Amino acid sequence: MGATPAETAAMRRALQIAATPGVPLGPNPRVGCVLLAEDGSEVAEGFHRGAGAPHAEVAALTEAGDDARGTTAVVTLEPCNHTGRTGPCVEALVTAGVRRVVFAQADLNPVAAGGADALRAAGIEVEGGVLAEEAAQVNRAWTFAVEHGRPFVTWKFATTLDGRSAAADGTSRWISSEPARQDTHRLRAECDVVLVGTGTVEVDDPLLTVRDDWDRPVRHQPLRAVMGLRDIAADRRVLNNHAETVHLRTREPAEALRELFERDRQHVWLEGGPTLAAAFLAAGLVDEVVAYVAPSLLGAGANAVGDLGITTVSDQLRLRIRQAAVIGTGADANVRLTLGRTP
Missing domain, CATH: 3.40.430.10 (Dihydrofolate Reductase, subunit A)
Incomplete structure (x- = not known):
């Protein structure tokens, strides 16, 4: 169905907070997340603050609390589907009752990939590729390194x-x-x-x-x-x-x-x-x-x-x-x- 105007606007905001000054670089990409209510209004937002810190999706879900249920998660990178220093974001989104996920850049890292398919398997609507080129520029070095x-x-x-x-x-x-x-x-x-x-x-x-x-x-x-x-x-x-x-x-x-x-x-x-x-x-x-x-x-x-x-x-x-x-x-x-x- 594609992204709605509200989702596209939220993605621009997510890209903005993903690039928050002062966030240490490497080894993780910069990621931002905005949660939207069904009427398109913002419920919460979050961004990844560096290795070992909660991922952007978890930061936004924590801010939203119970209000996360039924929301659309707009995130600059495909949610991860693996356990590293933190748990998989896919699991956090499913547990929180998120209805729909819109992401920009697909995660090319073979360790963390597969999030979109896992979300769909859990019954969550997924839309990918929204402002993907802009997201790749936010993480231009990380994207290059993963690809090459x-x-x-x-x-x-x-x-x-x-x-x-x-x-x-x-x-x-x-x-x-x-x-x-x-x-x-x-x-x-x-x-x-x-x-x-x-x-x-x-x-x-x-x-x-x-x-x-x-x-x-x-x-x-x-x-x-x-x-x-x-x-x-x-x-x-x-x-x-x-x-x-x-x-x-x-x-x-x-x-x-x-x-x-x-x-x-x-x-x-x-x-x-x-x-x-x-x-x-x-x-x-x-x-x-x-x-x-x-x-x-x-x-x-x-x-x-x-x-x-x-x-x-x-x-x-x-x-x-x-x-x-x-x-x-x-x-x-x-x-x-x-x-x-x-x-």
Whole structure:
């Protein structure tokens, strides 16, 4: 029968609350749920607040109490049909007496799939695919990871106008401006892994944490991953207790991503140097590029990316610009380019 106007409006609200700021990312998708009475009015709503917390459907059902009986549950992801840290949402919906379920995105995770069929078997009306593309964008990294069996990779770098990521003497702090660095932390916070190579750790000694505009660490930190065969010196800051750190003893990008996927990680923020970036690009494992371009020139120094084996213009790796924005003002202005692979 399709979704009613009230159900579609409720789905937009569910998508909005699914993306509530501050919800930690990974390993679970962001999900929102709105319960509607038969007249289309809202009874309750809820969203998933992170791993181990009640799922969105359960949060909404708890808020509604006995008023949940006979309602329509509008949820951004197909209700799960498995027991993990929490019980199956299908069982909670059936027990609460929900009459109808409208969901957006089908759950492609084989562990949790099958919710729609289980609901129908219990006599509940089910309508799927409502605003599915919008729901997939809310969970773009999770969706990609489930579909491809590896994390989504965003490569971030800062460069001068002439493509230099460091000066001839090796110094690289700071090519980007303070506003650009603050912007980087906001985007870094949307990932669940920050990945660099052992060379970057040895030379730059980065923290690899997410910090706020006052340089204070935020509560929820992504996993810090260091890739490479050499040992990490014990005094490196990446080994402090500000966030969890893993050493991936490999030089193969695909192997590193496999290990991270096995750790339930869906979005890698790649901040390594030009050699590591070239390895991921050559392997076809960069899905998005975020480049901060400073209005400056160095004339010499390290390139933003290492040798890709490209010897002629016709073979150049082309990217599609998805967004361009000026970050900061005046002398602190940088241009942020967000690019994706061409189809």
